[in-house]
Amino acid sequence: MPPKAIGPYRVLETLGSGGAGTVYRALDRRSNDEVALKLLSTGGPSLDDRAARRLAREFETLADLSHPNVVKVFEAGVHAGQPYLAMELIEGLTLRHYLDVSFNDLHTPTPSSRFPLTLRRTADDDFGSVDSPDEDEDDDRQVRLMDFGLAKFLADDAGITADGKLVGTYRYMAPEQILGEPLDGRSDLYSLGVILYELMSGRPPFDAKTPHELWRQVLETEPPPLLALNLHGDPQLARVAHRLIRKEPDDRFQTAEEVYEALSE
Template sequence: MPPRNLGPYEVLSVIGRGGIGTVYRARHRESGNAVAVKLLGPPPACDPAAARRLAREFEALRGLHHPNVVRVHEAGVHEGYSFLAMELVEGLDLRSYLSPMLDDAPGGGDAPCTGAHPLPSTGGCGCDPGAWSDEPESQSLLTPAEGDPVAGADAIRAFAALMDEPDTGPGPEPSCHEPAEGGRIGPVLAEAAPLSPALLERLNRRGRLARLHDAVLQVCEGLAYVHARGLVHRDLKPSNIMVDDRRWVRLMDFGLVKLASDAASLTQHGKVVGTYRYMAPEQARGEPVDHRADLYSLGVILFELLCGRPPFMARLAPELWNEIIALPPPAVLAMNPGAPTRLALLANRLLAKDPRERFQTAEEIAAELRR
């Protein structure tokens, strides 16, 4: 059982659990303000690497103040428990926010303007539980099938069970610059199965695309702020992007953040950190990365949200690394001809293997979105 009190905070309820810790809703006893508290287990159960990650997240975030970046309050150790108190974001992760099922809910639909139309009530509460828990993979974006009796928060959660995967921490030495055993990686396109008419209709709903455009713009504004302060997130994925009940986007889970100027420590040579499916080719090779790796990850997210699947679909890490490094991604417009052309071309440019061929800054992407 966790302590009932952590420093000045009273622990109230569980928000999310994972292999290395738990996220709780808590209350500051003096102010009464609600917060989210990330709590690691006590020694010896607490992984020292997880404790370092928690400390790194606090150090990176404590001086940041931006509407699109989650705020942290304090970090500490209480009776052997390492904890981080942070802003409690009430809302949905990015993928759930872009569920077509939200279009059918009161207050969903064609109302993307930040702060103008609160999200419909879903029972969701966000404080990056994905940072702690293994996230499910799924075969289909549209779950359950049309006509199934699932509605409201359950429908949104069902839709959200897509292609997010656990972050790896420092991983094994990648062999992805060599072809996978039994296969040869050549200059061919990643497999692109046709999307069903029903899926295309849902992906291309006007309200959903308006929400997507607005959310990606806010992500870019948050990234521009973070990158301008010399930080690289290194684990950008849908579960680390939350949308609150006033439709403000927050970048979350900075546990793998590094200073861009500290090139030697951005990665240990030959080690892979991040979430495999969203990492840039240079990240998959275990090479030092800069802010353009975050822009590649944004490209993966945008591709997935436009096409209903990520650009690379391999299930095993070595095969996925090979695809990320060697295979050109499918063209968004070839998979979803009804996707907005500007967003489709933006996604494919961000997925360039060579960082020099991507957009170079988040500000450039934001300017393109405002055109």
């Protein structure tokens, strides 16, 4: 049973759940506005003061973000030892569902975008979602990002990885993350490449039934050429995607600015 209230929010229904926690539709009793309330799992009975301080610092960073493609974050707090974030509520499709309904379009003579979309990808793929306005409004396509790495911040403090578990969605992990090596912005760019590859082909670059087989593919094999999977794909986008998911960080784009410049060519 979901909690009836979390901080100043009245829980209305459960929207989704996964390894990182649960997302609820909730009502802010102060303003009467609906929000998406994400109650994060800490992997333990309570959240210590140090982890709470880190969550507060992370929220301060998120609160400063103001971009039409980034979901708005309103408030952070702790409920019964578990941290929560109140975010903008956006209705729509998951990325997985969007790819399912769009996949066949990739192989038709005149491919089309069947839904304008807004992507909300969180630390767990279970939460990843895409929002679609009315089908007649294809000119209003918009992508929303909703993944701020909070699971990793909490893992460092609350001991989620004490037993050696990896944080994040397996298919989006860069090789260096699988190997337990230091991570930097190029690891995030790898994840961006996986998403771009999926959006262009309808499938991830690597896929398997078990994490260990998936990791073997990521570390040892090359993905199928995008343009062989999507005959209508844009060659420049395909080149960008393939470079983003190269095994060695030094072989990828080094900054998001470089990616932007490549997409602008």
